[in-house]
Amino acid sequence: MPVARNAPPPSEAPPGQRAVTMETVGRLAGVSQVTVSRALNDPKKVSPETLRKIQEAIAVTGYVPNALAGALASRRSKLVAALVPSLTNVVYSSMIKSLSDTMRDGHYQIMLSETGTDPAQEEELIATHLSRRPDAIVLTGIHHTANARRMLLGAGIPVVELWDITDSPIDLCVGFSHSETGRAAARYALDRGYDAAAAISAGDERALRRMSGFADLWTERTGQSVPSEVFAPSSTLADGRTGLARLVDTHGLRRGVIHCSSDVLAHGVLTEAAARGLRVPEDIAVIGFGDQDMAAHTYPALTTVRVDRSELGLQAAKAILARFEGKDIPPVTDLSFSIIARDSA
Amino acid sequence: MPVARNAPPPSEAPPGQRAVTMETVGRLAGVSQVTVSRALNDPKKVSPETLRKIQEAIAVTGYVPNALAGALASRRSKLVAALVPSLTNVVYSSMIKSLSDTMRDGHYQIMLSETGTDPAQEEELIATHLSRRPDAIVLTGIHHTANARRMLLGAGIPVVELWDITDSPIDLCVGFSHSETGRAAARYALDRGYDAAAAISAGDERALRRMSGFADLWTERTGQSVPSEVFAPSSTLADGRTGLARLVDTHGLRRGVIHCSSDVLAHGVLTEAAARGLRVPEDIAVIGFGDQDMAAHTYPALTTVRVDRSELGLQAAKAILARFEGKDIPPVTDLSFSIIARDSA
DNA sequence: GTGAAAGCGCTAACAG
DNA sequence: CTGTTAGCGCTTTCAC
Numbered sequence: 001m002p003v004a005r006n007a008p009p010p011s012e013a014p015p016g017q018r019a020v021t022m023e024t025v026g027r028l029a030g031v032s033q034v035t036v037s038r039a040l041n042d043p044k045k046v047s048p049e050t051l052r053k054i055q056e057a058i059a060v061t062g063y064v065p066n067a068l069a070g071a072l073a074s075r076r077s078k079l080v081a082a083l084v085p086s087l088t089n090v091v092y093s094s095m096i097k098s099l100s101d102t103m104r105d106g107h108y109q110i111m112l113s114e115t116g117t118d119p120a121q122e123e124e125l126i127a128t129h130l131s132r133r134p135d136a137i138v139l140t141g142i143h144h145t146a147n148a149r150r151m152l153l154g155a156g157i158p159v160v161e162l163w164d165i166t167d168s169p170i171d172l173c174v175g176f177s178h179s180e181t182g183r184a185a186a187r188y189a190l191d192r193g194y195d196a197a198a199a200i201s202a203g204d205e206r207a208l209r210r211m212s213g214f215a216d217l218w219t220e221r222t223g224q225s226v227p228s229e230v231f232a233p234s235s236t237l238a239d240g241r242t243g244l245a246r247l248v249d250t251h252g253l254r255r256g257v258i259h260c261s262s263d264v265l266a267h268g269v270l271t272e273a274a275a276r277g278l279r280v281p282e283d284i285a286v287i288g289f290g291d292q293d294m295a296a297h298t299y300p301a302l303t304t305v306r307v308d309r310s311e312l313g314l315q316a317a318k319a320i321l322a323r324f325e326g327k328d329i330p331p332v333t334d335l336s337f338s339i340i341a342r343d344s345a
Numbered sequence: 346m347p348v349a350r351n352a353p354p355p356s357e358a359p360p361g362q363r364a365v366t367m368e369t370v371g372r373l374a375g376v377s378q379v380t381v382s383r384a385l386n387d388p389k390k391v392s393p394e395t396l397r398k399i400q401e402a403i404a405v406t407g408y409v410p411n412a413l414a415g416a417l418a419s420r421r422s423k424l425v426a427a428l429v430p431s432l433t434n435v436v437y438s439s440m441i442k443s444l445s446d447t448m449r450d451g452h453y454q455i456m457l458s459e460t461g462t463d464p465a466q467e468e469e470l471i472a473t474h475l476s477r478r479p480d481a482i483v484l485t486g487i488h489h490t491a492n493a494r495r496m497l498l499g500a501g502i503p504v505v506e507l508w509d510i511t512d513s514p515i516d517l518c519v520g521f522s523h524s525e526t527g528r529a530a531a532r533y534a535l536d537r538g539y540d541a542a543a544a545i546s547a548g549d550e551r552a553l554r555r556m557s558g559f560a561d562l563w564t565e566r567t568g569q570s571v572p573s574e575v576f577a578p579s580s581t582l583a584d585g586r587t588g589l590a591r592l593v594d595t596h597g598l599r600r601g602v603i604h605c606s607s608d609v610l611a612h613g614v615l616t617e618a619a620a621r622g623l624r625v626p627e628d629i630a631v632i633g634f635g636d637q638d639m640a641a642h643t644y645p646a647l648t649t650v651r652v653d654r655s656e657l658g659l660q661a662a663k664a665i666l667a668r669f670e671g672k673d674i675p676p677v678t679d680l681s682f683s684i685i686a687r688d689s690a
Numbered sequence: 691g692t693g694a695a696a697g698c699g700c701t702a703a704c705a706g
Numbered sequence: 707c708t709g710t711t712a713g714c715g716c717t718t719t720c721a722c
Contacts, residue, residue: 020499021699032709037701047707062499067476068422069699072413072714087442093433097459100432109473112457114442128454131412154365154407237639268642274619275644294582297613299620366715377693382717392691414715417698 020063028057040065071133080108080320081129081137083122085204086234087114091262091290091309092140095162098313099138106321108135115140117204117233123148130155136320141206142166142173158323160316164206165332172323174315174333178206181305181337182213182259185287188303188339189257190221194285196256197226200243200265204233207261210289214259226259227251235261240268241275244284248276255283257345263288263295263304270298270344285345300343307337365408373402385410416478425453425665426474426482428467430549431579432459436607436635436654437485440507443658444483451666453480460485462549462578468493475500481665486551487511487518503668505661509551510677517668519660519678523551526650526682527558527604530632533648533684534602535566539630541601542571545588545610549578552606555634559604571604572596580606585613586620589629593621600628602690608633608640608649615643615689630690645688652682 022036029036031050039046039054046054057063071077080103084092100110111129115122123145129137130151136158142165144152152159152170159171166173189197197218201211208230215226229246231239243265247253260266266288270280278284280300288295291306315333322329367381374381376395384391384399391399402408416422425448429437445455456474460467468490474482475496481503487510489497497504497515504516511518534542542563546556553575560571574591576584588610592598605611611633615625623629625645633640636651660678667674 019699023699033700034702034710035708037699038708041701045707050707062495064472064496064500065476066417066478066699067473068413068417068478069714070701072411072417072716073699073701075701075714077413087432087445088435088438090433090435093438097432100459109456109458109477111454113454114445127409128412131410132454133411133413150407151409155409236642238642241642271642271644297581297583297586297616299616364715368715378716379694379718380692383692386717390691395691411715414698415717417700418715418717420698420717 019066020061021066022063025054025057025061025063028061029053075133077133077135078108079111079132079134081111081113081132081134083113083115083125083129083138084140085115085117087112089234090292095309095313098310099317100313102314102317103320106317106324119143119145119148123151126151135324136160138162138316138320142169143205144170158320160319162312162316165334167332169331172319172329172331172333174312174319174335176307176335176337178209179213179216181289181307182210182215183217184337184339185210185259185289185305186214186217186221188341189259189285189287189345190218192257192285192345194257194345195222196253197222197224197259198247198251198253198256199226199228199259199261200240200247200269201228201230201261202233202235202239202265203230207233207235207289210261211259227253231265235265237264237268237271240265240270241272242268244269244272244276248278253284257281257285257287260286260288263290263292263302266302266304266344267294267298270300270302274299281343281345287339287345291340295340296342298344303342303345304340305337306340308335311335364411365406366411367408370399370402370406370408373406374398420478422478422480423453424456424477424479426456426458426477426479428458428460428470428474428483429485430460430462432457434579435637440654440658443655444662445658447659447662448665451662451669464488464490464493468496471496480669481505483507483661483665487514488550489515503665505664507657507661510679512677514676517664517674517676517678519657519664519680521652521680521682523554524558524561526634526652527555527560528562529682529684530555530604530634530650531559531562531566533686534604534630534632534690535563537602537630537690539602539690540567541598542567542569542604543592543596543598543601544571544573544604544606545585545592545614546573546575546606547578547580547584547610548575552578552580555606556604572598576610580610582609582613582616585610585615586617587613589614589617589621593623598629602626602630602632605631605633608635608637608647611647611649611689612639612643615645615647619644626688626690632684632690636685640685641687643689648687648690649685650682651685653680656680 022033026033026036138160161173164175199211229243288302288304291304295302367378371378371381483505506518509520544556546552574588633647633649636649640647
């Protein structure tokens with residue numbers, strides 16, 4: 001292994017060293033610059049002999065193509081922008097992984113950024129991403145500022161809104177109905193015979209819709225109200241613990257099923273229950289959301305709503321790729337979800 | 346809310362609609378294209394009156410700057426590439442978050458990609474990222490292919506290797522000694538009076554060095570060997586559970602302290618212990634690594650090695666920014682770590 | 691304070 | 707199969 005010790009030039013001013021360009025490579029190989037371009041983008045169009053010479057020149061010079069120039073000239077950046085509320089939430093990052101992986105097969109690269117839950121900040125990031133001239137853009141959710149919509153529309157590229165559905169997407173959307181997942185969870189709980197319910201939710205818009213779905217159906221069917229605790233938009237194990245503690249200590253909850261807007265929150269409830277010596281599901285039953293990897297391995301194993309995050313990323317990628325090929329495709333993809341019954345409820 | 350329904354043009358061929366350029370904006374504002382450029386990059390150089398006209402024209406046209414062209418001309422992309430082994434592991438994503446946040450203040454954007462643990466795949470991604478001409482690049486770890494090192498060196502930009510330290514960084518490195526964290530954990534366990542030890546580790550290179558550090562010191566001091574279970578590079582709760590199960594069932598471990606290469610693994614051990622009715626820390630004590638958010642909220646609360654992931658991202662960002670300003674800075678930053686004593690050991 | 695000219699490094703026609 | 711000619715939309719001198 002080469003022991004490299006050197007200090008790259010300061011990067012304030014443009015790098016001093018003259019860039020190695022296709023011109024350089026071409027000169028060394030005894031051909032013109034265009035031929036180098038062809039050798040790289042469409043090798044079939046170049047004779048084996050000159051191809052060899054060019055490859056040699058590339059190796060010698062350590063040439064690295066300038067995708068900036070390429071994108072400018074071809075008007076195709078091979079870049080797909082993706083904006084998610086949080087980078088640290090596996091729920092999004094696992095979806096991004098499948099998106100990246102499928103797009104990579106088509107030689108597209110993902111430009112990822114974190115928007116938080118503020119549409120204004122999202123708007124700003126949309127602008128900076130659009131300035132990099134991506135070939136498509138993927139957003140989380142269906143709520144964006146009016147200005148963001150204008151920019152998106154004006155960009156003339158495929159726009160995919162993920163994680164939710166609407167009748168009027170900007171362009172395409174793939175997701176599912178959040179309130180329906182909540183209603184399904186309530187139906188499941190009712191079928192199981194639980195006769196009291198509560199809810200713990202993260203404060204973001206989609207999580208709240210899941211909670212409302214649960215509470216609404218529960219109230220419709222039983223006439224009971226559903227006490228709830230709402231936390232910050234990004235849910236933590238600690239919030240789940242606090243949530244159960246409050247439900248028990250201040251709402252006087254003794255037993256029943258608790259609907260959590262995420263598996264992490266549910267895991268927190270499980271943890272707090274263990275710490276308090278409450279039996280799950282006998283005393284407290286818990287339903288999570290997301291079916292993260294850990295859900296099957298908590299103790300007791302978590303009953304949860306499964307949404308296929310890889311599928312989300314995959315469908316988004318497929319839709320984009322289809323658009324690139326000029327196919328026209330249905331604007332909204334309604335992904336299904338299901339209740340995974342395990343031991344916690 | 347505007348109800349937009351429209352189908353963007355197919356993107357196979359270059360988008361049909363003529364792009365709105367600085368030229369367009371300038372014409373509308375009655376000035377030349379350069380003036381628009383100045384208005385955007387250095388408003389002071391433009392008279393208030395024309396500035397106003399330009400801003401108006403920008404609003405009317407919905408002009409979005411083309412950062413590709415800007416980067417090509419200025420030889421500065423305002424882009425920083427970052428490569429991490431995993432997007433879904435909070436350990437990396439939380440570091441990326443602090444890196445992004447600080448770089449954003451300097452108007453730099455992060456281009457993030459996932460490399461997995463294979464240096465060859467990393468090399469490939471380094472190439473594609475370098476082709477986008479980032480102004481700096483951040484890598485995970487200090488092991489890279491020889492070819493990757495060449496490209497990195499040739500790029501003439503700041504290169505930061507994160508999460509580890511070495512005497513011969515490619516350019517800069519900021520991290521800590523992994524084996525030292527393991528040794529510190531062993532010392533802690535010895536001080537606490539534990540007289541038997543085992544280890545569970547993820548299979549990646551740095552995790553294994555943490556485990557070795559622990560085992561080596563333990564053996565040096567006690568003469569005992571340390572049974573261990575090693576899993577895939579990305580650790581899961583399930584692996585932690587399996588790890589404890591194997592340690593108990595096949596290695597006949599009855600009691601002692603278990604060193605885990607991550608908090609997630611440790612959480613799994615806690616879970617399996619609960620499922621088996623083992624008391625923590627009386628029967629089985631557990632030491633994690635990372636001090637993730639959840640570590641303080643497991644039951645019992647996790648004793649762990651804290652490394653400040655935000656600090657990692659922050660220091661990387663500061664180093665890069667310093668380089669941009671032409672300052673020259675120490676090539677290696679050794680970040681400290683500490684043992685957080687909670688209830689699990 | 692503003693403009694004209696000359697590229698940045700590449701791809702896209704068009705020739706031959 | 708290969709080369710020539712034009713740009714892509716900006717920033718960077720250098721003038722005025």
